[in-house]
Structure formats: structure tokens, C-alpha cells
Amino acid sequence: MKNNPPSGYAGQLLWVDLTSRRLSQIDTATHVPLKLYLGGTGLGMRILYDNVPPKVQWNEAQNLLILATGPLNGTRIAGTGTVSIVTKGAMTNGATSTQASGFMGAYLKHSGFDAIVLEGIADQWSYLYLHNGVAELRSASHLVGKDTNQTEESIRKELGAKRLSIFSIGPAGENLVRFACIVSGKTHVAAHNGVGAVMGAKKLKAIVASGEPVKPLAVHDPSRLSQLSREVLKSTKEHPIWGRWYEWGTSRVMEGYSGLGLLPVKNYTTNELPPDIDKFSGTYYRERFHIKRNPCWACQFHHCHTLEVTEGPYSGYIAEEPEYEQWTAWGPQIGVFDPGAVVVLSDEADKLGLDANEGSWVIGMVMECFEKGIITKSDTDGLIMTWGNIEAVRAMLRKITSREGIGNVLAQGAKEASKLMGGDVPNMGVYTLKGTTPRAHDDRGNWLWMLDHCTSNTSVSETLVAASLATQGYLMFDADPLDPEAVPKAIVSRKGIMQFEDSLIICFIAGGPYLEPLIQMTEAVTGWQISIEEALDIGLRIVHLMKAFNVRHGLTTEMDFPSPRYGSSQTDGPLRARSALPDWSRMLHSYYTQMGWDYKSGRPLPQTLSKFSLDGVAKDLWGTSSDD
Amino acid sequence: MGVKIRLHPYLKDLTGGRISVEAAGQTVAECIDNLDTQYPGIRSRLCDQSGQLRSFYNVFLDSSESFHLLELKSKVNDGDKITILALISGG
Numbered sequence: 001m002k003n004n005p006p007s008g009y010a011g012q013l014l015w016v017d018l019t020s021r022r023l024s025q026i027d028t029a030t031h032v033p034l035k036l037y038l039g040g041t042g043l044g045m046r047i048l049y050d051n052v053p054p055k056v057q058w059n060e061a062q063n064l065l066i067l068a069t070g071p072l073n074g075t076r077i078a079g080t081g082t083v084s085i086v087t088k089g090a091m092t093n094g095a096t097s098t099q100a101s102g103f104m105g106a107y108l109k110h111s112g113f114d115a116i117v118l119e120g121i122a123d124q125w126s127y128l129y130l131h132n133g134v135a136e137l138r139s140a141s142h143l144v145g146k147d148t149n150q151t152e153e154s155i156r157k158e159l160g161a162k163r164l165s166i167f168s169i170g171p172a173g174e175n176l177v178r179f180a181c182i183v184s185g186k187t188h189v190a191a192h193n194g195v196g197a198v199m200g201a202k203k204l205k206a207i208v209a210s211g212e213p214v215k216p217l218a219v220h221d222p223s224r225l226s227q228l229s230r231e232v233l234k235s236t237k238e239h240p241i242w243g244r245w246y247e248w249g250t251s252r253v254m255e256g257y258s259g260l261g262l263l264p265v266k267n268y269t270t271n272e273l274p275p276d277i278d279k280f281s282g283t284y285y286r287e288r289f290h291i292k293r294n295p296c297w298a299c300q301f302h303h304c305h306t307l308e309v310t311e312g313p314y315s316g317y318i319a320e321e322p323e324y325e326q327w328t329a330w331g332p333q334i335g336v337f338d339p340g341a342v343v344v345l346s347d348e349a350d351k352l353g354l355d356a357n358e359g360s361w362v363i364g365m366v367m368e369c370f371e372k373g374i375i376t377k378s379d380t381d382g383l384i385m386t387w388g389n390i391e392a393v394r395a396m397l398r399k400i401t402s403r404e405g406i407g408n409v410l411a412q413g414a415k416e417a418s419k420l421m422g423g424d425v426p427n428m429g430v431y432t433l434k435g436t437t438p439r440a441h442d443d444r445g446n447w448l449w450m451l452d453h454c455t456s457n458t459s460v461s462e463t464l465v466a467a468s469l470a471t472q473g474y475l476m477f478d479a480d481p482l483d484p485e486a487v488p489k490a491i492v493s494r495k496g497i498m499q500f501e502d503s504l505i506i507c508f509i510a511g512g513p514y515l516e517p518l519i520q521m522t523e524a525v526t527g528w529q530i531s532i533e534e535a536l537d538i539g540l541r542i543v544h545l546m547k548a549f550n551v552r553h554g555l556t557t558e559m560d561f562p563s564p565r566y567g568s569s570q571t572d573g574p575l576r577a578r579s580a581l582p583d584w585s586r587m588l589h590s591y592y593t594q595m596g597w598d599y600k601s602g603r604p605l606p607q608t609l610s611k612f613s614l615d616g617v618a619k620d621l622w623g624t625s626s627d628d
Numbered sequence: 629m630g631v632k633i634r635l636h637p638y639l640k641d642l643t644g645g646r647i648s649v650e651a652a653g654q655t656v657a658e659c660i661d662n663l664d665t666q667y668p669g670i671r672s673r674l675c676d677q678s679g680q681l682r683s684f685y686n687v688f689l690d691s692s693e694s695f696h697l698l699e700l701k702s703k704v705n706d707g708d709k710i711t712i713l714a715l716i717s718g719g
Contacts, residue, residue, distance in 0.1 A: 240697060240715050241715050241717050244683075245717075245719070249719075250718075250719035253716070253717060253719050255683045255684055256683065256684030256714065256715070256716035257716060259682055259683075260638060260714055262716065323719055324718060324719045325719065439718050441718060446716075461718075477713050477714075477715055478711075480637035481637065482637065509719065575638065
């Protein structure tokens with residue numbers, strides 16, 4: 001296999017034991033059956049399941065941190081610079097699959113590796129450098145304390161190479177802030193479930209891959225691949241959602257959320273918005289702030305930009321353009337309504353290495369507590385944590401990063417911090433009982449997202465951030481988002497697509513609106529024949545495997561609930577959606593039944609697992625498979 | 629027989645819970661105007677102050693197999709089926 005891997009694969013994994021500093025190159029296909037798992041999230045999840053037993057904690061040596069590519073990475077298809085990171089995460093102590101775009105997905109493959117598997121804990125801060133088919137662990141003692149921008153600049157200067165993709169943690173990851181993230185290129189973030197904390201626990205400061213190809217990437221049918229790429233671009237431009245992403249990135253997403261009453265404002269305490277909320281739309285700020293394209297590997301979308309703030313107190317500030325999640329998280333969610341300020345807060349969080357979603361929900365909870373007198377200046381070391389106080393937020397983010405004072409409590413994330421703060425605070429936090437926070441939405445008006453977030457095995461959406469079947473057309477948007485019968489049915493109908501995409505792996509924005517061309521692209525690269533059913537089976541196999549992992553690692557059905565505030569009713573705004581909580585058990589039960597899972601124990605049923613060639617997993621969970 | 633319209637569920641508070649309604653008109657815009665006479669407030673929910681369809685609402689000629697997007701000025705005929713959906717996404 002090493003000498004003749006399937007087209008689309010480098011042929012080897014890099015297995016790094018940070019404790020012994022031993023680096024091994026392992027044949028990919030003999031380690032994981034590629035036709036069943038493809039790569040990316042699938043590859044990573046199979047390795048995680050097979051090698052991280054129950055009772056291993058997220059910060060222990062035996063936990064694995066896996067960066068994985070799939071067969072599309074490194075081709076000239078837009079979106080194939082994305083990489084999937086799989087580990088046991090710091091927030092839930094369960095499975096995580098989170099993606100970051102940019103160049104790592106391509107450069108890792110070009111360096112000669114399908115994936116990196118990191119185990120152990122280094123005895124000194126280190127960084128990993130991959131180039132020309134070899135890997136080396138280098139000292140990172142000079143990088144400790146540097147933010148993610150500074151880390152990248154230092155490494156680039158040190159190595160002198162031109163084409164590098166650098167994933168690094170900031171001081172938040174070094175200090176094991178539970179919602180620390182991994183950042184690349186100042187803007188691409190592997191955000192969820194504390195993957196930055198896992199990396200920090202391993203004393204790994206950065207992972208660097210050279211983009212100088214070891215050898216040309218083998219593609220089975222290059223002309224077919226090019227033709228499919230042109231067809232995907234055409235269908236993308238014609239689609240009402242993807243077409244808007246092509247022209248505007250996520251800069252106009254807030255229009256829908258604010259217009260429909262789905263924008264989270266001040267920790268879900270209101271849905272009323274100021275009249276100039278339109279300043280957060282790309283139609284406003286892209287006309288006024290100076291923007292410069294900063295695309296990912298092979299991407300033609302008008303999505304990622306560097307921008308310069310040109311108005312307000314932060315005029316002159318230069319940073320990467322925030323995504324919708326950041327515009328909302330550091331904007332209305334914490335009572336900030338100045339777009340320049342959001343650019344600053346988004347940039348600061350990225351440099352410190354803090355997840356915007358979790359960080360924003362934590363700050364919002366603190367602000368509400370401050371408003372209600374539950375905490376005071378004496379608790380916050382003098383910081384006036386009123387809604388929209390930007391400088392106080394900046395200072396508090398630094399406190400969380402350094403775990404100083406109340407920052408040490410808040411570094412645990414919204415759920416755990418609320419428990420530590422006590423009183424009524426656990427009822428005020430927006431979080432899932434699994435231990436993470438949702439994305440920057442008011443899901444009280446859209447139970448599709450709430451069910452997806454709460455039941456996700458990855459800690460955040462595992463269903464809705466994906467293409468759809470072309471045969472479904474627009475019907476994927478047709479489900480009544482507040483109907484307890486329709487919601488679980490709609491979620492289950494789309495299950496598996498996201499995991500298939502995350503195994504190719506391709507950015508779901510650049511990948512276009514439909515699943516079928518992605519399957520055809522995979523065929524064009526590998527030469528394999530894959531039916532739609534087989535593609536969905538690959539995705540569902542990964543979902544059931546993640547669920548099995550989480551059940552074995554102690555995550556229960558009861559954790560698939562929203563917090564009281566997350567599941568509450570809206571009291572004002574255009575929608576005034578009712579609470580999901582009275583219907584939640586019924587929806588969850590319906591979801592589990594349709595997924596083929598046992599509600600009481602949370603375990604996928606033996607016949608469900610057997611259908612997806614997971615008989616060994618069935619024996620782990622049930623002591624028997626469906627054939628016994 | 630008018631134009632059959634299937635509404636996004638977010639609009640059903642204006643229609644007494646109904647998502648399948650009917651309207652008269654020769655264009656999408658006329659149908660929305662006619663709907664507004666039946667269910668006051670629906671036009672301002674769908675269209676902004678300049679009369680343009682809000683960016684997050686889309687109108688389709690009913691076909692489950694493809695997107696056939698319509699504009700406000702698009703012509704419709706009696707017996708046509710159109711769907712008005714709110715298309716939102718994160719990111």
C-alpha cells in the first residue's frame with residue numbers, strides 16, 4: 001500500500017508518540033478500511049474508537065488528537081484545504097469532530113501524509129513540522145505565551161519556507177482553558193469541544209505542514225474531476241443559499257436570523273434589536289471597511305477577507321473578516337452593536353485561542369449576572385461587565401485565558417462555570433447538558449438546530465451543516481421548525497450527509513448544495529464506484545460509531561437535553577416561540593427510535609450496528625452482535 | 629381556482645395556523661398583495677419597506693426536484709402551486 005496507495009491518498013499515517021518522541025509512518029489502508037470510512041472524520045473516528053478506551057480522560061496521554069484528510073484533499077477542488085480534527089474533547093469528555101479550512105488539508109497531503117495521530121504528552125513544549133515526506137518534533141519553548149498570530153509569524157521566520165500551513169494554540173490552550181481552540185492563518189479555527197486544550201495538554205504548541213508536494217497527487221480521472229468542479233460551481237451560483245455564500249460568504253446570514261427572530265441577543269433575555277442592526281450585514285460593512293480577498297486553498301468564493309475598520313472608535317484596526325458566528329457571538333449576543341468592536345473582539349479571541357461560541361455564551365451569562373447583581377465588581381476584579389462594555393470584555397477574555405480570578409471559573413465553560421457560581425446561574429446559562437454551548441443562534445425559534453446540537457455526538461451540529469440530496473430539492477427547508485413531530489423526522493432524514501462530507505473532506509460551503517456531485521468527485525479521484533446509499537451508509541456508520549464511543553465513555557441520554565434557558569420560550573421579538581421543554585422528551589424519544597438506538601441506555605441497537613458493519617462495536621456495547 | 633401557495637410555517641401565526649392558502653393574481657407580487665387582504669400583515673412580513681422581497685424569503689414554483697426560483701414580477705397562472713420558504717443558515 002505504501003508504494004501503491006489508492007488514488008487520492010498519500011498512503012501513510014504519521015503516528016507521533018509525544019512522550020517518547022517516536023514518530024512512525026503507518027500504512028493507512030491496513031490501519032483503517034478506507035472504503036468504509038474514506039478519510040477525514042471517518043478515518044479519525046475509527047482510530048479514536050479503536051485506541052482510546054473508556055475512562056481515559058481528555059487530558060491524559062492515551063487520548064489521541066488526530067488531524068485527518070480524505071481523498072479530495074490536495075486536489076484543485078475548492079474547499080479541499082479543510083482538515084478534520086478528531087479527539088476526545090475537553091468540554092464533553094466525549095467524541096469530537098471539528099473542521100478548519102485554509103490550507104492544512106491540502107498541505108498535509110502534499111507533505112506525504114493522510115493523517116497525523118498524536119498520543120502521549122511531550123516533556124517540553126514542542127511543535128511538529130512535516131515536509132518532504134518526513135516529520136520532526138522541534139522545540140517550542142520560545143513560542144510559549146505567544147498568541148496564535150505571533151506563533152505563526154515566529155515559525156514562518158524560523159523555517160523560512162514559503163508555503164506553510166500552521167495550526168497553533170494560543171495562551172488559552174497552553175493554560176488548558178476548556179474551550180480553547182486551534183487557529184490557522186489568523187482566521188481558520190478548529191473551534192469546538194476544547195480541541196485547543198487537548199493540544200495544550202499534550203504540550204504541543206503547533207503543527208506545521210509544508211505545501212511543497214512530495215510527489216504529484218494521483219487522481220484517477222482528472223478531466224472528469226475538472227468537469228464536476230465546473231458543474232458544482234454553476235449549481236452553487238444558482239442556489240439561493242450557496243449563491244449568496246459565493247458572493248458574500250456568511251456576511252449576510254444575520255439578515256435572516258435578525259429578520260425572523262432567531263438572533264441571540266443578550267443571553268436570550270430579549271429578541272428586540274436596534275434599528276441599525278443592518279450594519280452587521282456585508283451589504284453595509286463591505287462597502288465601507290476596506291476589504292482584501294484572502295481565500296483558502298483553490299477557493300473562488302468571495303468569502304474570506306482581511307479588512308480594515310473605517311468608522312467608530314476602532315477605526316484603523318486591521319483583522320480577518322468575522323464569520324456570521326463571530327458577528328453574532330461578539331455582537332448582539334453580548335449587547336455589542338458596533339461592527340468595528342466586533343472585529344476587534346473576534347480577532348482578540350482568535351489570537352488568544354478561545355472558541356467564539358463558548359466564549360460568547362460565557363460572557364453573556366456573566367453580563368446577565370452582573371446586571372442582576374448576582375456578581376459585582378468585587379467578583380470581577382473591578383471589571384464593569386455591563387452589556388456591550390467592549391473593553392471589559394477584552395479584559396475578561398484575558399482573565400479567562402490566564403485563569404486569573406473569576407477567569408479560572410469561567411475557563412471551565414458555560415455549564416461548569418454556572419454550577420460553580422451556583423444559585424440560579426445554572427438556569428441562566430445557555431448550554432447543552434452534554435457540556436457545550438450551541439452556535440450563535442436563538443434555537444428557541446428553530447428546534448431543528450436545538451435537537452441537532454443537543455443530540456450531536458461531536459458537541460455541536462452533526463446534521464445541518466451539510467449539502468442535501470438533489471432529489472430533495474428545497475424540501476430540506478420545508479419542515480416546520482417548531483413541530484415536535486416534524487423536527488426529529490427532518491433531522492434523521494438528513495443524517496449521515498455531513499459525516500460523508502467531513503470524510504472527503506471538503507468545506508461544506510465550497511462543496512456546493514448537493515451530495516451527488518461530491519460522490520461523483522470521490523469516484524473521479526479514487527476510481528471507486530460509490531452509490532448514494534453507500535455514501536449515506538459511510539456517513540451513518542460514522543454517526544453510530546461516535547454514539548457508541550460516547551456511550552462507552554459515559555455520556556447518557558439525559559445529557560441530550562438543553563439547559564433551562566436554552567430550552568426556554570422567547571418573550572418578545574417577531575416570533576415569540578414557545579418553550580421546547582414540554583415536548584423535548586417526546587422529540588428525543590422519537591429521534592432515538594428513528595436512529596435505531598435504545599433510549600434508556602443510549603446504545604445503538606445490535607441490529608443497527610450490524611447493518612453498518614459495526615458488529616465488533618455491538619459486542620463492545622451489548623456483549624453480543626445481532627448474529628449471536 | 630387561484631394560485632395555491634404553501635407558506636413557511638413561520639407565517640402561520642398570521643393565517644390562523646394554515647400553511648396552505650390560495651391567492652388571486654397574475655404575478656407573485658399580486659398574489660402577495662391578495663394574501664395581505666386575506667391575512668393582514670403578511671406583506672410586511674415578506675417584503676421590506678421598499679417593496680422588495682426580504683433577502684431570507686424565497687419563492688419557488690412548486691417542484692420538489694429542483695429550485696425554480698421566482699421573483700416578485702414573475703408571472704403565475706391559476707392552478708400554479710408556489711412555495712414561500714425562509715432559507716436560513718449559519719456559518
